[in-house]
Amino acid sequence: MARYNLTHLKELEAESIFIIREVFAQFENPGILFSGGKDSIVVTHLARKAFWPAKIPFPLVHIDTGHNFPETISFRDNLVDELGVNLVVASVQKSIDAGRVREETGKNASRNWLQITTLLDSIEENKFDALMGGARRDEEKARAKERFFSHRDEFGQWDPKNQRPELWNLFNGKKNQGEHFRVFPISNWTEMDVWQYILSENIDIPSLYIAHEREVIRRDGTWLPKSEFTQLREGEKIEKKKIRFRTLGDITITGGIESDADTLEKIVFEVSALRQTERGNRSDDKRSETAMEDRKKEGYF
Numbered sequence: 001m002a003r004y005n006l007t008h009l010k011e012l013e014a015e016s017i018f019i020i021r022e023v024f025a026q027f028e029n030p031g032i033l034f035s036g037g038k039d040s041i042v043v044t045h046l047a048r049k050a051f052w053p054a055k056i057p058f059p060l061v062h063i064d065t066g067h068n069f070p071e072t073i074s075f076r077d078n079l080v081d082e083l084g085v086n087l088v089v090a091s092v093q094k095s096i097d098a099g100r101v102r103e104e105t106g107k108n109a110s111r112n113w114l115q116i117t118t119l120l121d122s123i124e125e126n127k128f129d130a131l132m133g134g135a136r137r138d139e140e141k142a143r144a145k146e147r148f149f150s151h152r153d154e155f156g157q158w159d160p161k162n163q164r165p166e167l168w169n170l171f172n173g174k175k176n177q178g179e180h181f182r183v184f185p186i187s188n189w190t191e192m193d194v195w196q197y198i199l200s201e202n203i204d205i206p207s208l209y210i211a212h213e214r215e216v217i218r219r220d221g222t223w224l225p226k227s228e229f230t231q232l233r234e235g236e237k238i239e240k241k242k243i244r245f246r247t248l249g250d251i252t253i254t255g256g257i258e259s260d261a262d263t264l265e266k267i268v269f270e271v272s273a274l275r276q277t278e279r280g281n282r283s284d285d286k287r288s289e290t291a292m293e294d295r296k297k298e299g300y301f
Contacts, residue, residue, distance in 0.1 A: 008193075009193065009196060009197050009200060012186070012188060012189055012193055013046065013049075016043075016046045016185040016186050016189075017046055017049060018169070020043075020046060020047050020132065021050055022173075023130055023132060023173075023183050023185075024051075024057060024058075026130075026171070026173035027129045027130040028129055029126070029128055029129050030058050030128065030129065030130040030131065030132065030183075031058050031059045031060070031061040031088065031126070031128050031130075031131050031132070032044055032056075032058050032059070032060050032061065032131070032132045033061050033062075033063075033131050033132065033133040034060040034061060034062050034076065035062065035063075035134075036062075036068070036069075036072035036073070036075050036076045036206060036248060037134065037247060037248040037249075038194055038195075038198065038205055038248075039133075039134025039135070039136065039194060040133065040134040041079075041134075041198075041204075041205060042186060042189075042194055042197060042203065043132055043133070043134045043186060044056070045201065045203050046185060046186070047132075055083065055084055056083060056085050058085070058132070059085060059086035059087065060076075060080060060086070060087050060088070061088045061090070061128070061131060062087065062088070062090070063090050063115045063118050063119050064089050064090065064092065064093075065092045065093075065112070065114070065115060066091065066092055066093040066111070067111055067229050067250040067251055067252050069206070069208055069225075069248065071207055071208050072208070075205075090118045090119065090121065090122035092111050092115055092118045094118075095118045095121065096114070100117050100118075101114045101118070109252075110250065110253050111250060112250060112253060116156075119156075120155075120156040128180060129175070129181070130173070130180060130181040130182075130183055131180070131181075131182055131183070132182075132185055133183070133184055134184075134186060135184045135187065136187055136188075136189050136190065136191075137187050137188065138189075138190045138191065139191075139277065139278065140277070142160075143187075145160045146163075146182075146184055147166050147187075148166055148183060148187055149164065149166065149171045149172065150163070150181060150183070150184065151163065151164060151175065151179065152179060152180050152181065152182060153179055154176070154177075154178035154179055158182075191271055192268070192271050192272060195264070195271055196268055199264040199265065208244070208245045209245060209246075209267065210244055210262050210263075210267075211243065211244040211259040211260055211261050211262045211266075212242065212244070212262070213241070214226075214240070214243045215238050216238070216239055216243055217230065217232065217236050217237070217239070218236065218239065219233070219236065222255030222256070222257075223241060223243055223255055223256045223257070223258070224254075225243075225256065226238050227251045227252065229251060242260060243256035243257065243259065244256060244257065244261060244267075245257075246278040
C-alpha cells in the first residue's frame with residue numbers, strides 16, 4: 001500500500017489554509033493586513049491557494065505611515081493588480097492632519113505607534129470584524145502569547161491574560177458588537193519555514209530582501225537605509241555596503257544586515273546560521289523590554 005506523507009511545509013500550509021477558510025466561514029467582513037513584507041505576502045499567497053480558482057474574497061488592508069520603502073509600495077500595487085483584489089489604504093498622515101494623533105519629535109521619533117489609531121479607525125470605518133496578519137510566534141515574546149484567533153475588545157485592545165482556549169483545532173470567533181479579531185494563520189511558522197516556503201513556491205518578494213549595494217548609516221549597532229526621513233547625527237556618515245533586510249517596517253526604523261545572499265537559496269542558507277532574531281534590528285522594539293506587548297495591548301498588529 002502506498003504511503004502518503006506530508007513534508008513539514010505542507011503540514012504548515014494545510015494548517016494555515018484551514019485557518020483562513022475558518023475566517024471566511026465565521027466572520028462577515030474580514031480582511032488581510034498587508035505590509036508588503038514577506039509574512040503578509042505568504043499569507044496572501046495562502047489565501048490565494050485557499051480559494052483558487054476564485055479570487056481572494058478579502059481586501060488587502062495597508063496601514064500607510066508615509067515612511068515606507070518605495071519598493072514596498074511598488075510591490076504592493078503590482079500584486080494588487082495581479083490578484084485583482086480590493087486594496088484598502090489607511091493613512092497615518094491623514095490621522096496626523098486630522099488631529100487624531102500627534103507626530104513624534106526627537107532623535108528617535110517614529111510613526112510606528114501612530115499606526116494604532118489609524119488601524120482602529122480603519123476597522124471602525126470599514127466595519128472589519130476580523131483582520132488576518134502575518135505575525136509569527138518565533139518573532140518576539142509578545143507575539144508568542146497570541147492565539148490563532150486573537151480577541152480584541154470594543155476599544156481594539158488585547159488582553160494577554162484573557163485569551164480563549166484553542167483545542168482540537170476549534171476556534172471560537174464569537175464576539176459582542178464592536179469587538180473584532182486579529183487572526184494569525186502562520187503563527188506556528190518560523191523564519192526558516194517562511195523562506196523555505198517562498199523558495200519552494202517561487203513567490204515574488206520585494207528586492208529589499210535580496211542583498212544589494214545600498215547607501216546606509218551605522219546607528220545603534222545596525223545599518224539604517226539612507227532616506228529623506230533619516231537625518232544624520234553627529235559623527236555619522238553615509239556608506240555603501242552590500243545589505244539586505246530580514247524584516248520590513250518603516251524606512252526610519254528598519255535595520256539591515258551585511259550580506260552576500262543575493263538569491264533565495266543563499267538566504268535560506270544564511271538564515272540557518274543566524275543567531276539574532278529577525279526583529280533584532282528593529283529600533284521600535286528596542287524602546288523597552290515590553291515595547292511590542294505595550295503596543296499590542298493598545299491595538300497594534
